[in-house]
Every structure is written in structure tokens, then in C-alpha cells.
Amino acid sequence: MNLPKRIEIHEEGPREGFQIEKPGFSLQDRASLVEALAATGLAQIQVASFVNPVKVPQMADAAQLFQAIHKRPGVRYTALWLNEKGFRRAASVAEVDLEGVLYFYASDAFCQRNNNSSAQEHARAQAQWVQLYRDFGLTVHKAYLMTAFGCNFEGEISLEQLRKALTDIAALQDETGIALKEVYLADTVGWANPNAIRERVDLTRHIFPQARIGLHLHDTRGIGMANAYAALQEQVDLFDASVAGLGGCPFSGHAHGGAAGNICTEDLVFLCHELGIETGVALDPLIEAARLAERIIGRRLDGKIMHSGSLEKFR
Template sequence: MVLPGKATLVEVGPRDGLQNETGLIASADKIELINALARAGLTRIEAGAFVNPKWVPQMADSEAVLAGIERRAGVSYSALTPNLKGFERALAAKADEVAIFAAASEAFSQKNLNCSIDKSLARFAEVTQAAAQAKIPVRGYISCVLGCPYSGAVDPALCVDIAEALFDMGCFEVSLGDTIGVGTAASTQALLTPMLQKFNPKQLAVHMHDTYGQALANVYQSLQMGISVIDASVAGLGGCPYAKGASGNLATEDVLYLLNGLGIEHGIDLNQVVVAGDVMCRKLGIANHSRVAQALLSQNA
């Protein structure tokens, strides 16, 4: 086992985290969070989503957020773009990177995207073609890679096929998402084994949810297999919509603590991230879901 010497965190809290929170969140608070995370050393931050505000009202102000942030050198501010219209909005808002999202389950694709997997990929090809012309990098997401809330187990071979389609259309990286957090170290290994037979580990990222408390174990398994890009959400923002009351996103602070313990370089100040997450949780009036943040904040109380 040779762990990566360096890891990169993709901070998804301002998008994947906040979009699942109830109640109106002021654009200024989102901007403050993104700026604080960038100052802490995070170099890849999902700043918004250009989706239909009827479906994701929390992201309706993504233009204003991208216009208001302090753009730091060396930081990539990305946005989710499900279709060509969304991409055009992201381009106008000067997003540095865009992301498209497929599902490894026909049932989830129909529920979440209102179309089949093949149809969603055809739609995304329009985005990647436009992005190539504009010289904007495109990241691909695959959701439900370790299980679907509607159809259960997912075949790793299907995930490989979808990843290949995303790479073929021009994605530079594919993030593998355990959307409902049912994965274990064993199922993570079973997914990554065929993935790494086909793709370089530098092409892949993992996006683990913590519904059953297995996210860190799954990240550790991924690190052992050479994956060095990890998606995480400050303070564990964003619940799991498929398991009532369950935690959802893996907390950035908890990943950083793991990386520190393993001696893996990341260039991020853990204490600054803890403060940024705590400030946002207080504004939202919610509990901080990071176990590491809870421990560090209690020491300073």
C-alpha cells in the first residue's frame, strides 16, 4: 500500500451542501463562506449551480454569488450545469469550471433528471462541446455508484461505462458519488478495482456521503487505491434527502483530520475551515455535523 503524498479537496459545501438546507440563505452569507474557504487554502470550490430555480431555489442567486466573491489566484470556482442553458449562464458568470452529473441507475436518472441515462449523456455532450469551444474544463459526476434508493445495488461495470462516456465527451475528471451513503470499504474497493483497470487514478475523485457513518472509511480505502481527489462539505452541510434525519455530506474538517493523521499534504488550514463552518452553521441555526469541528470548538469554548 502506497498512499498518495498529496491530496486535493473539492469543497462542495457552498453548492451541494447549501442547496439542501431549508430557509432562505443570503447571497452575502454564501459569498462570505466561499471567501473564507478560499483563504483557508481550498483551491477547488463549487460556488453555485445554474439549474432551474423552481427545482433548486437555494441556487437561484448563483450569478450574484459568482459576481460577489473575491477571486483568489490559484482557486477554481466551479458551477453545476445540467444543460446548455445552464452552461451559458455559468459562462456569463465567469465560472472557472463546470460540472455535469449522470446517474448509475436508470431509476435515479428518471427521478432526478427526468430522462434515461443515455438521454442525459446526450444532453451533456452539448455542454462539453460548448465548454471545449470556450476552453472551460468540465468535471463529470456519477451519482448512486454504490447503491440507488429506488433500485438497490449498482453494477460497477455500469459505472465504468458511464465514466468512459463522460471521458470520451471531454470531462477531465469523474467524481464517483455514493449519493445515499450506503457504501462500505468493501463495496468501495469492488467499485474502484474495475475503474482503475480502465482509468488512471488521477482521473477519478470520490464523493462519499456519511449516512451510515462509513464515509471516512470509504475515503481511506480510496486513498489506499491511489485516489487523491476527495469531495467534501464544510461542517458536513447538506443532509441526505433519502434517509430522514441522517447526515449526508462528509465534512471537510473530518477529511482534513484524516489526511493530517496520514501525513498527506493538502495545503489547507484546518482551524480556518472549522471557523468558516461554525460561522455558517450559526447563521443557519443548525448543528455542525463535523465531528472534528465539534471536538475542536468544544476545546476552545
């Protein structure tokens, strides 16, 4: 099989997981989880988001959380922001590892609900973000295309819709003189399937031949890991994941709640190691971090390997 020799995983559980839970988890517990994840070999951890504390009270203490973490050299501790105010709050916290990231939408309906603008209007506004990042000395190196597979408000995103959204990103890249090194397709609410992964990764590579293609997958309908495997077969080597399967999208339009969390980090690591793909992540300490997350949250979480254990003890 034509699989990558090594992949890179960006951990999103501390931000995506606790953002969807009820407020009240202690800074100490959340910092301990971040520190446990950093000890596994993960190179990047998204710790928190700088968003409206009235709408998302779970993230009201984002600055204090960053300051509570004992940082490990060589690990990037990143944050999410949705507007300039949030970015400037993040930039004021010395412990945040800032990065120049742009966000786009394939679904017009989802963008309207999240941003009160059309997807194309939102895309044009990203030029202002390029300048803002430059003002802070940041290079724009990454772009996310949200709802790249489908949307519960709009339905399936066709290949032509995806091509149009990707072309808009490429046009902005040319207009602003940036060079995107990473382009992520985000299955924000769980519409992807293995065939769609293959055809959409191929289309994205055609439009961005110089960029690494990344995937942000949600396991809403139970085939998140099958989608990851299909991506590995397409030589994708960049994934977002969430320890213990924490998280979800509360604004996804699902009749019975939000989208499930990202694909589970330790399950993805297990899959890769079984296939002979290096991750740079130690699986057993990662399983312990997942179990720590479960103890903090206080209920059984969705990860599989955290409950069954790896196969190492049988070998």
C-alpha cells in the same frame, strides 16, 4: 501503508449546504463563508448552482453571490448546472470559473426520476455537452458517475452495472475525442462501504488507466470517513467534501428525509494530517470556517473536529 503523499479536496459546502436549507440566508453571510474557506488553502470551492429558481429558490441569486465574493488568487470558484439553460446562465457571469464536466448515472431508476430519461439515453446526450463546452472554449476533463454504489429506488448497483456505465463513458470518450483526466465515483445516497470502495476504485482504474479517480462520498449511514480511509489505502487522491458536513440530496428516496451531506471537509483534513498526508489546507482556519457555517445556519452541524478541536494544542 500504501497511502498517497498528498490529496486534493474540492469544497462543496456553499452550494450543497445552502441548496438544501430554507431560503433566506444573506448574500453577505454566504460570501463570507466562501471567503473564509478560500483563506484555508482550498484550491476549489463550488459556490452555487444555476438551476430552476422556482424549484430551488435557495439558488435564485447565484449570480449575485458570485459577484459579492472577494476572490482570492489561485482559488477556483465553480458552479453546478443541470441543463444548457443553467450552463449559459453560469457562463454569463464573469466571476464563475467554468469547467467541462459530464454527468452519468449507474442507476436507471434514479436517472429516470431526475432527468426523465434512462441512464443510457442520458449518457448518449452527453455528446451534445461535449460540443457545447467546445463552443465555449472549454476542455472536457472530468466525468461524474452518480449512484455508483447503490440507489434507494433501484437497490444495490452491481459490479456489472457499474462496468457497463463506465464502459459507456469510455465509449463516449473515444467517440468524441476527449481525454478524461478525472473520473469520479459518486456515492450519491450513501450505499458505499470500504470493501465496495476498494473493488469499484480498482474497476474504474482498469477502464480509465490514464485518469485520476475521485470520490464524492455522502455520510448518510455514518461510515463516510471509513470509506474515505479505504479510498486513501487505494491511493485515491481526489475528494469532494463539505465544510461542517453541510448538505444532502433531497431527492434520494430516503424514508426520513434526504441523504446526509458530503463527508466533512475538516474531518477529512484532520484524518489526512494524522496519517501524514498533505492537503495544502490549514486545519485551524478551516475549523473556524466550519464554526462560521454553524453560526450562519443557526443550529449544531454534524462535523466532529469543529466541536472537539484539533490535537495541535496538545503537541
